[in-house]
Amino acid sequence: MRRTVFYISDGTGITAETIGHSVLTQFEGIDFETFRVPFVDSDDKAEVAANRIRACHERTGMRPIVVNTIMDQRLSDIVADGGGLMLDVFAPFIGPLQDELGMPRSSRVGKAHGLTNFAEYEARINATNYALSHDDGIDVRYDDAEVILVGVSRVGKTPTCLYMALHYGVKAANYPLTEEDLEKLELPARLRPYKSRLYALSIDAQRLAQVREARRPGSQYATLAQCRRELDLAEKLFRRDGIPMQSTTNTSIEEIASKILSQLGIEKHMF
Amino acid sequence: MRRTVFYISDGTGITAETIGHSVLTQFEGIDFETFRVPFVDSDDKAEVAANRIRACHERTGMRPIVVNTIMDQRLSDIVADGGGLMLDVFAPFIGPLQDELGMPRSSRVGKAHGLTNFAEYEARINATNYALSHDDGIDVRYDDAEVILVGVSRVGKTPTCLYMALHYGVKAANYPLTEEDLEKLELPARLRPYKSRLYALSIDAQRLAQVREARRPGSQYATLAQCRRELDLAEKLFRRDGIPMQSTTNTSIEEIASKILSQLGIEKHMF
Numbered sequence: 140m141r142r143t144v145f146y147i148s149d150g151t152g153i154t155a156e157t158i159g160h161s162v163l164t165q166f167e168g169i170d171f172e173t174f175r176v177p178f179v180d181s182d183d184k185a186e187v188a189a190n191r192i193r194a195c196h197e198r199t200g201m202r203p204i205v206v207n208t209i210m211d212q213r214l215s216d217i218v219a220d221g222g223g224l225m226l227d228v229f230a231p232f233i234g235p236l237q238d239e240l241g242m243p244r245s246s247r248v249g250k251a252h253g254l255t256n257f258a259e260y261e262a263r264i265n266a267t268n269y270a271l272s273h274d275d276g277i278d279v280r281y282d283d284a285e286v287i288l289v290g291v292s293r294v295g296k297t298p299t300c301l302y303m304a305l306h307y308g309v310k311a312a313n314y315p316l317t318e319e320d321l322e323k324l325e326l327p328a329r330l331r332p333y334k335s336r337l338y339a340l341s342i343d344a345q346r347l348a349q350v351r352e353a354r355r356p357g358s359q360y361a362t363l364a365q366c367r368r369e370l371d372l373a374e375k376l377f378r379r380d381g382i383p384m385q386s387t388t389n390t391s392i393e394e395i396a397s398k399i400l401s402q403l404g405i406e407k408h409m410f
Numbered sequence: 411m412r413r414t415v416f417y418i419s420d421g422t423g424i425t426a427e428t429i430g431h432s433v434l435t436q437f438e439g440i441d442f443e444t445f446r447v448p449f450v451d452s453d454d455k456a457e458v459a460a461n462r463i464r465a466c467h468e469r470t471g472m473r474p475i476v477v478n479t480i481m482d483q484r485l486s487d488i489v490a491d492g493g494g495l496m497l498d499v500f501a502p503f504i505g506p507l508q509d510e511l512g513m514p515r516s517s518r519v520g521k522a523h524g525l526t527n528f529a530e531y532e533a534r535i536n537a538t539n540y541a542l543s544h545d546d547g548i549d550v551r552y553d554d555a556e557v558i559l560v561g562v563s564r565v566g567k568t569p570t571c572l573y574m575a576l577h578y579g580v581k582a583a584n585y586p587l588t589e590e591d592l593e594k595l596e597l598p599a600r601l602r603p604y605k606s607r608l609y610a611l612s613i614d615a616q617r618l619a620q621v622r623e624a625r626r627p628g629s630q631y632a633t634l635a636q637c638r639r640e641l642d643l644a645e646k647l648f649r650r651d652g653i654p655m656q657s658t659t660n661t662s663i664e665e666i667a668s669k670i671l672s673q674l675g676i677e678k679h680m681f
Contacts, residue, residue, distance in 0.1 A: 142511070151668035154432060156679065157425050162503050165481065165515035173679060177668050204510065210436065224510050232433050232497045239475065239495050240413070244436035260662065264621075267569045271542075298538045301572050305663065350535075392534065392576065397422035397448050408427065408444060 143195050143203040144173040152177035159206035185217035192221030262308035270304040273312035281333050288313040290340040291369045293350045295387040302396045307407040321372040338399050339377040339384040346388050414466050414474040415444045423448035430477035456488035463492030533579035541575040544583035552604050559584040561611040562640040564621045566658040573667045578678040592643040609670050610648040610655040615641050
């Protein structure tokens, strides 16, 4: 079975898509064909969206599912005229919140979707630059680091640092354990002063071998035996030093980042 | 006026926070104090969350606002016992979707929050590696690029590329226009074969000067006159070559990325 889904938004459509994805994965065995329709912020654009929904309905004979994050009721009504199954994300909250807070919502358009707050934008850019300059042991001055990820090569440190920087404006460095660190079975001296900010990543040996093999085919570095050995030593080191650890094997980047921040007690927000 | 908000989730809490942020920015003049409570996936954790809500209510005398993305109704009910104003994000959609699709939702826990689909994880990691190796003109072989961002130094190319990689798994390269490109007022030869994949970023000259000044204080590079000159030439070049352009001045990274993908017709999805 195949169904069409439209993610309609007056902003980027990211929220609509995130929510839609979460709900739709609850229904198994259906092949959802999805379309993002962002920046629907005028009557004209709302009508174009409604026409797309109507045309799709006629073509497929099934009414499309519409996940809608437009705040403005008038624009939502125009989209609803397209005849899809409307799933309004924000609308149900506005009434209860107006009652609770004793005020009407402001009708400024665009605010909802994070049209930039400059200080926040800058924090994210600065954190991204920090992550890039403190990636992979390039710059090892960690005074400003809020998190330092440690782990063997290719365990997922870099994407996690970049994600924390871009999303939360968190300054995240990462340090790849060297052969020497593993042989000595101790944290390098330069990391010891920052122990409370260390967080370890590990991964299943088989997965690591796959990832390394894709990167350097046929290398010793990519053999299962080598991966196993490095991971065993690294995990032993982390346990002994009491460094919190997480496996990246079956975990999304969002989830890894969220767990790290939650476990290190960093209460940063995304926007 | 100050109100407390809890973002409660059986996953990372990112969806709850995104939605909560969007809705709450509609109410001006209130100081919202927000707390993420992620990974509420058992009765015990739901009770801990309910107790936190109850304690906050008693302490502040105001009932907390709870943005809840837990799918499981039983766990949501436990949280609701805490007495907050419950704003359930997913619950209202489940019924209509069950009716529409003619099947009950699957109750597998964790699926909703993108517990990793391996192929997608890999696409995001590969795209991130691609962005890093094709950042700032390091590697200029663009055959595999889906997008190539062009613009003067510090206009926002790198964070945008990384965002598109991490979120959409899109392979995005970026090329900083050189003094020579600007003087000749033409696209460098190496970019010309990929014209349909080029996208230009620009920025307000004053903002650019601020950003550059933070990076290299007192430099010629950071003067307003220099920034103005580079931006004028770059924009002239983009217009003449018909390269779509966007200003990053008052725009969030999400919005920039979303507009680029939408204008270049790249229909990638986030998970």
